[in-house]
Amino acid sequence: MSEKVIQYLKENREALLKKLNDFLSIPSVSTDSTYKQDVEKAADFLVDYLEELNFEQVIKQKTSGHPLVYGEYNGAGPDAPTVLFYGHYDVQPVDPIEQWKSDPFQPEVRDGRLYARGSSDDKGQVFMHLAVFEAYLKTEGVLPVNIKVCIEGEEEIGSENLYEILQEQKEKFQADFAVISDSGMIAKNQPTILYGLKGFTGIEITVTGPDHDLHSGMYGGAARNPIMALSHILASMKNEDEVITVDGFYDDVEPLTQEERELIKKAPSEDFVESTGIPKTVSEKGYTPQEHTMGRPTFEVNGIYGGYQGEGTKTIIPTDATAKITCRLVPGQDPEKIQQLLEDHVYKHAPSGVTVEVKKEKLSSKAYKVAPDHPLIQKAAESYTKAFGKETVYVRMGGSIPVVEWIDAIYGMPIVLLGFGTPEDRLHSPNESFPLDSFDKGMETLVYYWRKVKEQ
Amino acid sequence: MSEKVIQYLKENREALLKKLNDFLSIPSVSTDSTYKQDVEKAADFLVDYLEELNFEQVIKQKTSGHPLVYGEYNGAGPDAPTVLFYGHYDVQPVDPIEQWKSDPFQPEVRDGRLYARGSSDDKGQVFMHLAVFEAYLKTEGVLPVNIKVCIEGEEEIGSENLYEILQEQKEKFQADFAVISDSGMIAKNQPTILYGLKGFTGIEITVTGPDHDLHSGMYGGAARNPIMALSHILASMKNEDEVITVDGFYDDVEPLTQEERELIKKAPSEDFVESTGIPKTVSEKGYTPQEHTMGRPTFEVNGIYGGYQGEGTKTIIPTDATAKITCRLVPGQDPEKIQQLLEDHVYKHAPSGVTVEVKKEKLSSKAYKVAPDHPLIQKAAESYTKAFGKETVYVRMGGSIPVVEWIDAIYGMPIVLLGFGTPEDRLHSPNESFPLDSFDKGMETLVYYWRKVKEQ
Structure with missing residues (x-):
């Protein structure tokens, strides 16, 4: 009918x-x-x-x-x-x-x-x-x-x-x-x-150094570089094994059961290399890319900017640098708590000689x-x-x-x-x-x- | 007259x-x-x-x-x-x-x-x-x-x-x-x-991941984030003590003599905090900001960009990220050799799952x-x-x-x-x-x- x-x-x-x-x-x-x-x-x-x-x-x-x-x-x-x-x-x-x-x-x-x-x-x-x-x-x-x-x-x-x-x-x-x-x-x-x-939360980090772009020859060696400071902060948040190194981040994560891992294994999987053009997949140590994308939390820098982006060279220590970050969360994780952990981590790892500001993404979800x-x-x-x-x-x-x-x-x-x-x-x-x-x-x-x- | x-x-x-x-x-x-x-x-x-x-x-x-x-x-x-x-x-x-x-x-x-x-x-x-x-x-x-x-x-x-x-x-x-x-x-x-x-040399690092910006929810956990990879590379090149951690970088540096350090101490010094607005000076461990600016080599990220830089949030894994780097060199250091050391370091520390390209600054000087x-x-x-x-x-x-x-x-x-x-x-x-x-x-x-x- x-x-x-x-x-x-x-x-x-x-x-x-x-x-x-x-x-x-x-x-x-x-x-x-x-x-x-x-x-x-x-x-x-x-x-x-x-x-x-x-x-x-x-x-x-x-x-x-x-x-x-x-x-x-x-x-x-x-x-x-x-x-x-x-x-x-x-x-x-x-x-x-x-x-x-x-x-x-x-x-x-x-x-x-x-x-x-x-x-x-x-x-x-x-x-x-x-x-x-x-x-x-x-x-x-x-x-x-x-x-x-x-x-x-x-x-x-x-x-x-x-x-x-x-x-x-x-x-x-x-x-x-x-x-x-x-x-x-x-x-x-x-x-x-x-x-x-997955759930969702995010923060934006801005690192500020000098109040104007500095000549790198005259001030290099006296002023902390905001881009380098931001790189150190970011690198402290996720390691090369794709493990998020923010204290407490995984505390409330509902673990992937053996049954679910098998279910994931059975589902036909997208060929990520083929569809995205990446040289090879990389996922959290101990998990397959399928397990990570479906059932483990993620931390991504969505954008970064600071200093000179034009043609050629501009020999400056820039005044500031900003990174936009969002996380995808799994059952068990509370977005507000995770956002707070991220903020705490950034302030705790802020290098000296620069000012670090964290802006919390207004809306997050479980x-x-x-x-x-x-x-x-x-x-x-x-x-x-x-x-x-x-x-x-x-x-x-x-x-x-x-x-x-x-x-x-x-x-x-x-x-x-x-x-x-x-x-x-x-x-x-x-x-x-x-x-x-x-x-x-x-x-x-x-x-x-x-x-x-x-x-x- | x-x-x-x-x-x-x-x-x-x-x-x-x-x-x-x-x-x-x-x-x-x-x-x-x-x-x-x-x-x-x-x-x-x-x-x-x-x-x-x-x-x-x-x-x-x-x-x-x-x-x-x-x-x-x-x-x-x-x-x-x-x-x-x-x-x-x-x-x-x-x-x-x-x-x-x-x-x-x-x-x-x-x-x-x-x-x-x-x-x-x-x-x-x-x-x-x-x-x-x-x-x-x-x-x-x-x-x-x-x-x-x-x-x-x-x-x-x-x-x-x-x-x-x-x-x-x-x-x-x-x-x-x-x-x-x-x-x-x-x-x-x-x-x-x-x-x-000082002398001068520089490189530009570009990290490329997917061939298009990816939805961070669908691909987060399968693809290495180029911005995070670049942050790891940069953080591996200079530590928080402002010491450049590129193998061999300091090998040929003509050391600052005790006489020169005293000469530097005697010269009237710019109040860097006053003139630049930084919260405090930061210099290479073991050297004053005056010694570092005048007589020690430097490594600065002059600019960085990658992913979304606009208003609000864009939940992507960006296709690439770029950093522009220049170094100021002291007597003894050969710019071409330093440039090569920088390049070697970057390739050696390139994370898996992304392509890393180093462009050498054409002109450098002793x-x-x-x-x-x-x-x-x-x-x-x-x-x-x-x-x-x-x-x-x-x-x-x-x-x-x-x-x-x-x-x-x-x-x-x-x-x-x-x-x-x-x-x-x-x-x-x-x-x-x-x-x-x-x-x-x-x-x-x-x-x-x-x-x-x-x-x-």
Whole structure:
């Protein structure tokens, strides 16, 4: 009985892709205030789509930052489950822009992939849900489940306003369970249940020395170099075995059980060397790269700058140097505690002769895990397998979706992560793309899933 | 008998300062090709001035980079000594431009100082020599010495073409001794003989990991972070005691004798904390900041960059990271050997999982020392003392002037460094300036010096 719905998606594929392109063409970069109007436009696109679908209570809800789009569908009746669907319409910045092969905001199909910023993370996947709603409504006239749509515009900047909204309007967003499509499969066309996510925290370190750049000949030997001081601090935080050497960092880490390590071993693994171009993988001593990415905490310097960056040489001792650091956390670790440990470590290891300042990343989140044998998870696995024609595997992943932790903390409802991205999508990088295969089979999965969930 | 000449300088002070301002207003930034025409304009200014003074053989000599200005004066006759006067008319870049209190190329006098890029290094000091030539010629009709003027436009980018020119046209530049005013006094109004300079070498290190920026959640734990790898490399090159930990680095260093350490102790010392704003001085273990700046080699990271530098957070493992490093060397050290030791160290300490590339700074130079009791040096000390009314002190300095080493190597002629800058001049930094005191008394010193040298 889902054939008609799937048939609709096939027959209207071109029109749907065109509509998706319109959505992707809006440069909704949330971190850069230059794009504020574009972020609004992307929200308007969603409002229009939900109104076209005759959703109720459709609203572009103002926040102190970017708006949140809400709408609900109650046509499935009081006996059907109510689902909270969460997604985000904002995207990452595009720099370095010169590395893009096509304009990030002029979607282009090459070799079966749709290239555009946001094609995978997360506008593309949000759109698939709306298209499936459309297909159900245009063919059967009803959706199998009631839906509350919550699509925010601040995910890439830490979902600054979402937590407050979810907490203050608890009844409005209350549902039987939540569905999120903001993740990926472990390999293209490999149905994957994501049952765990990492938490997140971060700091920024600035080392300041002289109040102006100094001539290295006249002052070299009298003034501590801020870049060298920062290098010493960074090198003291993680060693060459990829072990984080911050006191207490691993204290509360929930250890990887032998069973989980075997489960990880069995899951098909991305060829990291192939997909990233690195000479070889490197992971925490005692753990495989798969174990480390899925189940062990990480510490990454995301950016560093200080002194002269131009052409040629400038013989200075620079006035300051800054490093941006974020950590991915595993179950057991408390983000605030970890952030405090990082800060304490930096101050404790600050060399003399310079001033060191730590800025704490405002928003951080706990890691999340759900039981892989939960019925809602099992139905998802069945839907995936039916659409993709392949057994579903179960994995944890290194990404962080703060909203997952918040929905868990505020509502305690089960959260099902239905991700359709692939490891080749280049999220957050130049040339982000999404396979059209995932677009088609992903929507098919959703068609099956809503039906199965209704039958529960 | 020098009174008339000095009187001329006093009476024409305003006109001379106006002319200097015209010279300083030309943004002759040699490292940035945007300013190529301005560098030419600065050379033209000098050519015009030398022609006004009726110098002979005046020429703007083309090079593969920026031109060299040459001119000679032979009016002192065959019995008078011939002096090679070297200077440079190019200047450092001005960034960070927002830290300048006035436009770097619109000279402004504040509190007895002339603020402009190049006011001290080296356009201001070059101009003083030309003004003194003018004063002699306008009053006495002759200069006490014969002069060969050699003013290059590439000092701030390593004097790329000068060495070849000096070597190829050896006869043209041959003289009895050389005079250079591209340095400073140890304190304002404290006559200072600079009898030693440091050598110079440098490398640039680039660490490359993935071929695109990676999502830190998906790949953290599988890929080595290039910024962290670079931090480990840098931290392995100098420890927190400011001791350079590169194998063999100190092997050929001419040790500081007890006598020299006492000489350094006696020389009035700049208050580094006051003049630079650092919390406290830091120097090589076992040496004072004065000993380290004057007589021990240094290792400075002049710039570092990698990954995200914008507002907010970008959770990536960046594709690469780069550090620019220069060293100041002391007598005994061979720049090429040191450069090789640095390169060897970096490759030896390169962590796995990343590619490390070392680029060697093309031009490097040996340190230089001259006997403080040489007659030409003694006459300089007497001229200083007469003009400034204060005993002259003898110091070595941490700066490097490659041309000093080259003139020494090619011609073996004595080199007298007549510097009039002060520690507060902020060379290579925002708000470079030069005290008008030094302008007046410096020119007076030169008037006495040419006379004394003639009397020899």
